[in-house]
Amino acid sequence: MTSPAIIRFGPEDCCHGALHLPAGGQRGGFVICPPFGEEAKCAYRTLYEIADLAAARGWAVLRFDYFGTGNSSGGFDSFAPSRALEDVRAALARLRRECSGPVGALGLGLGAALALDAAQPSESAADDSIGFLILWQPLINGGEFYKLNIKRQLVRQMLTHGKARGSSEGSPADIIDLDGYALSKAAANELKAINLLDPPRTDLPPTLLLQASFTATPASDIQALAASTSPPLEAGSVICEPFWKRIGFVDTSNIFNSTLDWLDKLE
């Protein structure tokens, strides 16, 4: 396997990407939409590995950082979900230049929510349809996600100082410290407003919806998402530690195998 090529794309080449190209013939490609904040850090290696494994099976894969994150341009407080959605679309457009087959998106957490929204019908005249979606543990309710991050911050403070020093209400400042990541108040409000159930997402391409959990039964919110879309999705669950929350080795073979098997059948 060759090393991924580093590329820039988007307005003023603001986005940093790593392009994994197959050595032989191509079946198509997909962009990887990372999660947000600490989750992106924890999931970094896993997302690299799925890109590498998929490239070995003939898929071109583009990993990238949203504006204001990772190696892309912009200060961290310039990150916003609406801008990140534009970055997803720019990544898809960039990958289409490399691919002759179908181009899709694989997203985790916030990235899965963005991928799902990028697949919604647009008024653009451009051919920007998405061939398929792979949604790993999508962020379904942004308000709940925000509260969980605040709570995680309280737990971290508890271990450091013996008890929490902050507040579950979060900060009233213009720049919010969300579990160690600076977020503008406007971006925080965008994040909190995410709701994948309302309005129901429609016109979905072939989609793999996967939960990674200690249980083989999809959680109620994952099932609700599956039932709300058009066409309805089949919610799957693989036994896998939540690698996007862990630092250190996690056995991700179950989610890799489920995803690669699904891609193999996608024609």
Place this chain on the structure above:
Amino acid sequence: MPEKIEDKIKEMIVERLFLSVSPEDIADDDNLMEKYEIDSVRLFEIVIGLEEIFDISFEDDEFNVEAFQTVTSISDLVRSKTQ
């Protein structure tokens, strides 16, 4: 699902933290942080697990490390919120 609060907590901890021990191996007074190397990430999983299985929500002033050190102390906290 076990009935006793302590047993429910042990089962949840083993399940959610993917520990390679059985719930019965955890003693009520084991220091969880030390014995099972529970860091902030795993402690967060425990907090969320407790909130889900006991249908409770912890207040900011309840995030006190002593309350989460052993199964006994966690059980006391859960009882105080459910009774």
